[in-house]
Amino acid sequence: MQVSNIKRFVRKVALFSILMVASLLLLGFLLPYDDSFESEQIVKDELLRNNDDNPKVVLTGGSSVAFGYNSDSLSLWLGKPVYNDGLHGGFGMKFIIDNCFQYLNEGDVLVMSPEYGCFGGGGAWGGIALTNLVLMDPLRYGRLLNVRQWNSVLNSYPPSLFWKLATFASSLSNNEKHGPYSRKSFNSLGDNIANKGTMKLNMEEITILSGGVNQEFVDYFFAKLSELESKGVKIVCYPPAITHKVYAESKIQCEKIYDLFESKGHPFVRPLQNSIYPDSLFFDTHYHLNDKGALNNTKELYY
Numbered sequence: 113m114q115v116s117n118i119k120r121f122v123r124k125v126a127l128f129s130i131l132m133v134a135s136l137l138l139l140g141f142l143l144p145y146d147d148s149f150e151s152e153q154i155v156k157d158e159l160l161r162n163n164d165d166n167p168k169v170v171l172t173g174g175s176s177v178a179f180g181y182n183s184d185s186l187s188l189w190l191g192k193p194v195y196n197d198g199l200h201g202g203f204g205m206k207f208i209i210d211n212c213f214q215y216l217n218e219g220d221v222l223v224m225s226p227e228y229g230c231f232g233g234g235g236a237w238g239g240i241a242l243t244n245l246v247l248m249d250p251l252r253y254g255r256l257l258n259v260r261q262w263n264s265v266l267n268s269y270p271p272s273l274f275w276k277l278a279t280f281a282s283s284l285s286n287n288e289k290h291g292p293y294s295r296k297s298f299n300s301l302g303d304n305i306a307n308k309g310t311m312k313l314n315m316e317e318i319t320i321l322s323g324g325v326n327q328e329f330v331d332y333f334f335a336k337l338s339e340l341e342s343k344g345v346k347i348v349c350y351p352p353a354i355t356h357k358v359y360a361e362s363k364i365q366c367e368k369i370y371d372l373f374e375s376k377g378h379p380f381v382r383p384l385q386n387s388i389y390p391d392s393l394f395f396d397t398h399y400h401l402n403d404k405g406a407l408n409n410t411k412e413l414y415y
Contacts, residue, residue: 149293150244153199153211156302157252160195160215167219169194171302172212173226174201176352179400180225182410183301189414196302198225203245204238204264205230206329209336210256218344223413224337224378225350227399228362228369236329237264243272292395307395307402325368334376349373351380351387353409355398359388382412 160170169192171177177198187194197212205226216222229235237260246253246265257265291297297306337347351370359366370384393405401409 147295148244149295149297150200150203150241151248152295152298152302153203153245154248155295155298156195156197156199157211157215159300159302160197160212163193163195164215164217167192167217167221169221169223170197170212170216171195171223171225172197172208173224173352174198174203174205174208174230174399175304176201176227176399176401177225178298178302178304179307179395179402180353180406180409181303181413182403182407183303184299185407186410186414187301194301198302200241201227201230201235202239202241204236204242204261206236206258206332207238207242207253207256207261209333211253213336213340216340216343216345220344221346221348222340223348223350225352227352228354228366231325231330231333231369231372232365233324233326234260234264236326236333237261238268239264240268240272240275243268244276247272247276303406305403307400307406310392310394310402311396325372330372330376334378337378347378349378349380350413351382351384352399353387353389353394353401353405355391355394356388357391358398359385386412 169186169190171181171183171194175198177196178200180198181196183194183196197215203211208226209224212222242261243265246257254262292304292306297304299305341347354366366384370380373380387409389401389405389408393401393408395402395405
């Protein structure tokens with residue numbers, strides 16, 4: 113009799129645990145997240161999908177690209193459409209290049225400007241940001257992921273759920289304010305235009321290439337660039353904007369990635385030192401330019 117009671121208790125605990133896990137998974141899908149920073153990727157994808165008839169210039173990378181260019185001015189100077197596909201390094205560089213790949217055609221120009229840290233450790237596979245995006249549209253984005261990326265998505269699910277809960281709660285108490293990290297901070301070409309002036313820069317210690325260079329991803333990344341070239345896409349590799357502090361603390365790591373691009377036959381078109389800007393041109397981090405910095409960076413790319 114006692115054994116039977118224990119079995120019933122174990123079954124109830126197991127059932128309760130299953131229901132709790134299922135409820136949390138369902139909550140992750142159902143919580144509204146339409147105005148999130150990550151949701152802008154859906155808008156950017158639609159922009160590229162709906163404008164694939166004529167040759168275009170596509171800027172891509174992490175958030176340093178989202179904050180780092182004035183696509184309208186560049187389009188005017190080049191005489192062809194320019195779209196900013198950069199959004200979040202937390203998607204992982206493998207997802208970023210795979211997702212962008214499907215919208216590039218012969219005659220297009222891809223300006224690739226990844227943050228240096230994307231080539232270190234697990235930075236290539238993504239984190240919470242990728243989990244957030246996959247939850248928004250599992251069918252569209254899940255098909256692009258490999259086993260390592262899915263492992264990252266699953267491991268990031270608990271903090272992703274907590275983030276969504278916090279964001280949802282915040283939206284209930286304040287629906288009218290939209291800072292630089294929401295979908296409403298982007299213009300129709302994909303540039304973040306909420307980067308006015310200079311906020312207090314986040315001066316945390318900079319870590320680049322944590323865990324060393326991810327050689328598995330490096331091989332994949334440059335093979336993908338070569339595949340794009342075989343499609344007739346011109347590749348322009350452009351170093352990301354960084355502050356003097358980043359360069360001073362991570363000079364060896366930055367130069368290692370810079371040299372890696374050259375050794376793989378895709379050299380950056382600009383000296384690394386020329387993408388080191390003063391703090392006055394940054395918005396809130398060591399790699400997010402403000403509006404003046406973005407215009408300056410755009411001019412440097414054009415010339």
